[in-house]
Amino acid sequence: MFQAKADVISKKEISPGVFSITLISPEISRNAKPGQFVHVLCGVQNDKFLLRRPFSIHRVVPGRAFEILFQVVGSGTKELSKVKIHDALDVIGPLGTSFTYSPDIKSALLLAGGLGVAPLLFLAEELTENHVMFYAMLGAQTKTKLLRYIDFKRLAKKTFAATEDGSFGHEGTVVALLNRTVHRLRPQVIYAVGPGKMLQKVAETADDFGIDCQVSIEAKMACGVGACLGCTCLTRQGFKLTCKDGPIFNARDIMWGESEVEQLSLDGYKYEAAEITDSD
């Protein structure tokens, strides 16, 4: 892992509230593997908040730069969305584990919910380079929130899309789409990234069909490098660190629902109306 002052060389708002930023760092881009993340001080003057924010590595320009893709959800991502070209961001990376596959795999399925495309596009590029055939399945609430569809379509054998409002592709959730098609696609491995609730359902389907499944888990973290023991994830082997033992885990190892990981999602929290009870 490296700490770098990385120059911003490009910034785009690819969809309302969703930004992509490309940062120069030969060390990080040279060493990055799909699934790994960077820990970013979100802003040049970091006085509005304290801790770094984790973002998956979205793509690399080999040996030169890397890209992150993020959605504005709170103070850190808001500050990050305001950076300008030539600003230098303090970044640590590459951190954590990466997606794995054996060289002889015949087919894979990359499944993304919302911002889940972030680490999966990097994986798609690597699989393509290594001549691994894969399908992509992207889900979003609506067409404008469907990210990187064209990029996946260019790389994958076939790219499926699902929108909850039916504005593009299949109507419904990406999980429903998976459940309808998985017996035909017969992937050897599923790589899934997205909200925790979605991952849990994908993991169940993968389990039912005996398909290996790797997921990217999110947890609030402080150091990001394995020292503070803050970002624990509950697994069948006990507590693991999301930043160091993850973020990529074998879906079978995760104790879904036991830990709070399923509450943290790339789409943020759904508002749960509190039950109003009369007390007298």
Place this chain on the structure above:
Amino acid sequence: MSVNLSVTLAGIKMKNPVMPASGTFGNGREFSEFFDVGRLGAIVAKTVTLKPREGNMPPRVCETTSGMLNSIGLQNEGLGYFLKHDLPYMRKFKIPIIVNIAGNTLEEYAQICRDLRGVEGVSAIELNISCPNIKAGGIAFGASSKLAEQVTAASRYNTDLPLIVKLTPNVYNISKIARAVVSAGADAVSLINTLVGMSIDIKTFKPQLANYTGGLSGPAIKPVAVRMVWEVAQTVDVPIIGIGGIMTAEDAIEFFLAGATAIAVGTANFVNPKAMVEIIEGIERFLSERGFTDVRQLIGKVRV
């Protein structure tokens, strides 16, 4: 003009007065990828307990205004593992090693002190007395001057190593606790540990931490820490390690002026893994710019 940064603290010779705060630096492994850990004045190990501890349920950390809450729950692999795997690794840095220990009973503290006797490379023991005493109904050792005195005495009886007692700020009168641990044989005190706090997610109406409450650290607690160091410095004669919200050399200097002989850096390590090196360099710069020749010229020099 060259300046002297070295200090002696409870017999421990340190080339500079900067060390990590227990639990925020692991045992140095992760950070050694970012800088030469051997440049620090000392290394402080993460709290070790007699038996392994799993720690608390997640979520364990959350950011708050100018700080963070944590409820790690003293997760560690236990003393046996520490002695076999971590301590030998830490010895490679060739700087003083301070082993921070905690127990749920007086006997556990005493036992760990005995087990550390004659162990190569341990320069001092730091007692984390923020843990609840099971026998006394769960009240923290450090929250009562009587319990704090007992745990210090029990440890003192079982070790010849320099003994540092790390005080919790969650008390009404920290000077009273400091006096109690010094009378029981503490060679130095370190303060402060984290302040108990709570944060609630207004979207889910749930506490941010699974443990509901946690320890507040970071810049938010610095004024409290400076005040407590200053108070304790008036009360006891032993050296003080100042801790709490130190992010920069300027922060560290406030602690020296308040009466600290050395300082420990916690949360800042998460924000900037090289924070401690920058603090060492910054202290040196401050001293030479102001015409000081020795960091000790600052200790306790607040003009009140």
